[in-house]
Structures are given as C-alpha cells and as structure tokens.
Amino acid sequence: MKYRNEQLRDALASEYALGTLQGRARRRFERSLKDDPQLRALVNRWQDRLAPLDSMGQPVRPRARVWHRIQEQIQSGHRRGLWSSLPFWRAVGLAGLAGALTLAVLLATLSPMRRGSETMVVVMADAKANPAMTVSWPMQHRGQPRLRIRVMGHPEMASGTAWELWLLPGDEHKPVSLGLIGTEPMQEVNVPRSLAPMLGHTCGLAMSVEPSGGSPTGQPTGPVLYKGQCTPL
Amino acid sequence: MADNDAIAELMARCALRDQRAFAELYHRTSAKLYGVAIRILRREDWAEEVLQESFVNIWSHIAEYSATRSAPMTWMTAIVRNRALDWLRRPNLERGDEDYDLLVESLPDQGPGPDVILGQSRGAAALAECLRQLSGDQRQTIMLAYMHGLSHGELAQHLKQPLGTVKTWIRRGLERLKGCMDGRS
Numbered sequence: 001m002k003y004r005n006e007q008l009r010d011a012l013a014s015e016y017a018l019g020t021l022q023g024r025a026r027r028r029f030e031r032s033l034k035d036d037p038q039l040r041a042l043v044n045r046w047q048d049r050l051a052p053l054d055s056m057g058q059p060v061r062p063r064a065r066v067w068h069r070i071q072e073q074i075q076s077g078h079r080r081g082l083w084s085s086l087p088f089w090r091a092v093g094l095a096g097l098a099g100a101l102t103l104a105v106l107l108a109t110l111s112p113m114r115r116g117s118e119t120m121v122v123v124m125a126d127a128k129a130n131p132a133m134t135v136s137w138p139m140q141h142r143g144q145p146r147l148r149i150r151v152m153g154h155p156e157m158a159s160g161t162a163w164e165l166w167l168l169p170g171d172e173h174k175p176v177s178l179g180l181i182g183t184e185p186m187q188e189v190n191v192p193r194s195l196a197p198m199l200g201h202t203c204g205l206a207m208s209v210e211p212s213g214g215s216p217t218g219q220p221t222g223p224v225l226y227k228g229q230c231t232p233l
Numbered sequence: 234m235a236d237n238d239a240i241a242e243l244m245a246r247c248a249l250r251d252q253r254a255f256a257e258l259y260h261r262t263s264a265k266l267y268g269v270a271i272r273i274l275r276r277e278d279w280a281e282e283v284l285q286e287s288f289v290n291i292w293s294h295i296a297e298y299s300a301t302r303s304a305p306m307t308w309m310t311a312i313v314r315n316r317a318l319d320w321l322r323r324p325n326l327e328r329g330d331e332d333y334d335l336l337v338e339s340l341p342d343q344g345p346g347p348d349v350i351l352g353q354s355r356g357a358a359a360l361a362e363c364l365r366q367l368s369g370d371q372r373q374t375i376m377l378a379y380m381h382g383l384s385h386g387e388l389a390q391h392l393k394q395p396l397g398t399v400k401t402w403i404r405r406g407l408e409r410l411k412g413c414m415d416g417r418s
Contacts, residue, residue, distance in 0.1 A: 014407040017311075019273075019318050020378045020385055026322070044303050049414055051307040052357035053379050057272050059264035066267075066281050067259055070288045074252070231250060 010042055017046035122205045124226035132226045135165075135205055137191075145196050147178070149187040157183050162212045166220055167195065168204035168227075175206065180214055203230040236261075240305045248296045255292055262306065263288070266313045273317040273382035283320055287313045318382055363413035371406030374399055 015021040016029055033040050124133040134150045149165075157163060163182070166175040176198065179189055191199070208215070209222035240261060246254035263284065270280040270287075290312055298308055364372050374392070377383050385403070389396045 010411070011404060011407070014411070015403070018375065018378050018403070018407065019314065019382050020388075020403060022318070022322060022384050026318075047307050047311050048303060048356065049360065049410070050379055051304065051310065052360045053376065054265070054269060054306070054310050055357070057268045057380060060268040060271055061264045062267040062281060062284055066285055067256075067263070069285050070259070070292075071256075073285070073289050074255070074292055229249060 009039060013039065013042035014046045017043055017050055120199065120230050122228040122230050124205060124207060124228035126226055133207065133228075135228075137199065139199075144193050145191040145199055147189045147191060149181060149189060151183055151185050151187070155183050158209070160212055161222070162210050162214055163225075164208050164210045164214050164220070165189065166206045166208060167191075167198060168206055169198040170203055173198070175220055177215065177218065178205075180210075181207070199230070204228060205230070237304055237306060244295055244298055244305055247292065248298070258291075259288060262309060265306070266309060269310055269313050270317050272380055273314070274320060275381075279320060280317075283313065283316045287316045290316070314382075321382060321384075359414050359417045360410075362417070363410050366413055367406050367409055368402075371402045371409070374402045375406045375410070378403065 012021060012025075012029055016026065021029055033043065119136050120139050122135045123131045124135065126132045132152055132155065134152075135147050136150075137145050137147045162180050165178040165181050167178050168175050176195060178191060178195075181187055181189065204227060206220065206224045206227040208220040208224045210220070211222075215221050240258065243254045243258040243261070247258060266287065267280060267284050270283045271277065274280045274283060287309075291309055294312075298305070303311070364375075367375070370392075374388055377388060377391070383391065385396060385400055388394075388403075389399045392399065
C-alpha cells in the first residue's frame with residue numbers, strides 16, 4: 001500500500017511516532033516503512049521532535065534479573081552464530097533476505113562451526129555497501145594466522161595495477177599491509193605472526209588499488225574499493 | 234550532549250560485538266528505557282519482558298543504527314516504545330487499572346510547565362515552547378498518548394469526550410506542533 005498524499009503521509013508518520021496509530025493501520029504503515037526511506041525519514045523527524053518528552057518521565061531502575069536474562073539470550077545467540085548475525089549482513093547493505101541467506105550459506109561453508117573456536121569474518125563491501133569479498137580466519141589460533149579470502153562476482157583488475165589488502169588495527173594505528181591479492185574466487189593469505197595480536201575485535205580490513213607491485217609508500221595510495229569490519233561468529 | 238556522545242561511542246563498540254560495551258550501555262540507559270516501558274505498560278512483568286526483548290533487539294540491530302541519523306537515545310527509545318505498543322496490541326489484553334498515576338494529568342492547567350520539566354537542550358526548548366502554544370486539550374491528549382501509550386479510544390474514555398473530538402485534538406495539535414517547531418529551527 002502506497003500513501004501518496006504528502007500531508008497524509010506526514011500525518012500518519014506523526015501518529016505512528018506518537019503511538020496513536022494502532023491495530024491494522026499501524027501494521028500496514030510498518031509494512032510501508034520497510035521499503036519507503038522517505039516515509040522512514042518523516043517518522044525519524046517526528047521521533048526527534050517528540051524525543052524531549054522522554055526525559056519528562058522518571059527513570060526506573062529495572063531489577064537485576066532483566067540484565068541476566070538479556071545476557072543469557074545474547075550469549076546463546078552467539079553460540080548459534082550465523083543466525084544471530086543475520087542483521088549484520090543486512091546492515092552491510094544486502095537488499096533482501098535471499099542475498100543474506102546466500103552469504104550465510106557461503107560463510108557456513110567457509111567456517112566450520114565448533115564450540116569454543118570462533119571465526120572472525122569480515123564482509124568487505126563496495127562503496128554502495130554491496131558485499132564484494134569475505135575474509136575469514138580462525139581466532140584463538142596459536143600459529144601463523146591464515147586468512148581465507150572469497151571474492152564474489154567476477155571483478156576485473158585494471159592492467160598495471162594491483163590489489164593490496166590492508167589491516168586497519170583500529171584506535172590510532174596506521175593501516176598495515178597484508179600483501180597483494182588477486183581476483184580469483186578462493187585465495188589464502190598468510191599473515192606474519194607478529195600481526196596476529198592486531199587481528200582482534202576492533203579491526204577492519206580494506207582493499208586498495210595500487211601500482212603493480214604494491215604501494216610504493218607502505219601506506220594505501222590508491223582508492224579503497226572494498227572495506228569491512230571484523231565480526232566474530 | 235556529552236552523554237549522547239558517550240552512548241554513541243558505546244554503540245559503535247557494540248556494533249563490533251564488544252559485550253563489555255553492551256553491559257555499560259545497559260547500565261547507562263536501562264533505567265530511562267524501563268521508565269518509558271513501565272509508563273506505557275503499567276505492569277512490571279510486562280515492562281521487564283519488553284525491556285529484555287528491546288535490548289536483545291538493540292544488540293542484534295545495532296549495526297543499522299548509523300543509518301537512521303537519530304540521536305542514539307531516540308533510536309533506542311523508539312525500539313522500546315514500539316515493542317511496548319506492539320505488546321498492548323495483542324488481543325485480549327487488559328491493561329492496568331485506572332488508579333495508575335498519570336504523570337501528565339495536571340499539566341494543562343497547573344504545576345510546572347513542560348519547559349521546566351523538559352530541561353535545557355535546544356530541541357527540548359523548542360518543544361516546550363510549541364507545546365505551550367497548543368490548546369490545553371491538544372497538549373493533554375498528545376502528552377497522554379505519548380507518555381502512556383493511550384489509544385484514541387482510551388483517550389476518549391479517559392477524558393470523557395467523543396472519539397472524533399479526541400482525534401481532531403491530536404491531529405490539529407500535531408500539525409500546529411510541527412508548524413511551530415519547524416518555524417523555530
């Protein structure tokens with residue numbers, strides 16, 4: 001259902017934010033919100049307008065058991081791994097569930113799930129937030145970390161250029177080169193053991209286009225095509 | 234505002250699955266959000282359930298937050314409010330009793346004005362000023378609806394007014410509120 005009239009759209013957004021849009025009308029409105037970013041923007045505006053009212057009420061401290069239950073649920077979600085992180089795939093820009101499932105299945109084949117052996121996964125997305133590459137490696141691994149890289153689609157590398165993979169350790173550290181990669185669908189990169197401590201929760205990865213042979217400066221010099229955040233699964 | 238920045242930073246760390254940041258986020262925001270839930274639901278067990286679901290939801294959707302461009306508290310409050318309103322929408326639900334203290338009951342006529350209660354931020358000042366320009370009926374229905382999640386029907390019953398009248402107060406009130414607030418920004 002499309003709400004065409006601008007005034008009606010804003011009126012509905014306002015009553016949705018206020019809470020008086022209820023029952024079937026509310027459900028229908030929520031369905032429209034899903035694929036109507038402008039309608040979502042109207043709702044956001046109204047939420048912002050009314051938000052100061054939130055500080056009018058008294059805060060009430062919930063009982064400790066609420067936090068315990070939340071923690072339990074989140075941790076069991078973590079053990080379930082893939083499914084709990086589906087929203088993440090959507091967040092990196094997958095258009096629909098079908099895409100998310102493909103990616104999840106892809107990742108499942110990449111990372112055999114064992115208890116206590118988490119896998120770090122980076123979904124690297126292009127500028128339009130479409131996933132273009134995944135990189136994964138086992139965590140809590142004592143030896144030399146080996147990254148498994150999966151390139152999606154059939155990207156082309158311009159001649160005379162190279163793709164260089166960068167570790168973004170987070171905080172104020174500069175990017176660290178992880179070496180050159182190709183366009184083949186399945187690749188592996190060995191990471192020097194000295195870099196292993198940087199492959200933790202706060203890291204990210206980026207892939208830049210460099211002159212063939214790699215960056216002359218030791219830092220990214222060309223455009224970054226893909227990047228993503230490390231996520232433990 | 235500094236608080237909002239700190240919360241935004243915690244949320245960014247949560248997006249990287251930092252559970253300690255999540256614990257800190259809960260510690261800082263749960264009392265406010267539980268207050269929102271309990272004012273709407275008026276039953277502790279329901280409010281606890283809604284708070285729990287909301288935080289699990291916040292944890293799993295936190296990576297989507299940056300796309301909304303709302304203040305972090307506004308985003309989290311919207312999740313709690315929506316959960317609470319969904320909860321009320323379940324069929325055959327009897328909500329709490331009449332003697333519950335309706336916080337904003339006396340606001341139209343007496344007591345400190347909304348501006349005193351709302352505090353100092355710019356958005357709050359604009360909202361307070363614009364609420365003051367509404368008629369008492371418009372202001373009261375809007376605040377009852379927002380704070381306590383009352384439906385049109387419940388508002389009509391509570392204020393002993395015909396349904397159509399209450400709907401008109403709300404619609405006109407919101408229109409005026411928007412005109413006034415947009416004019417000030």
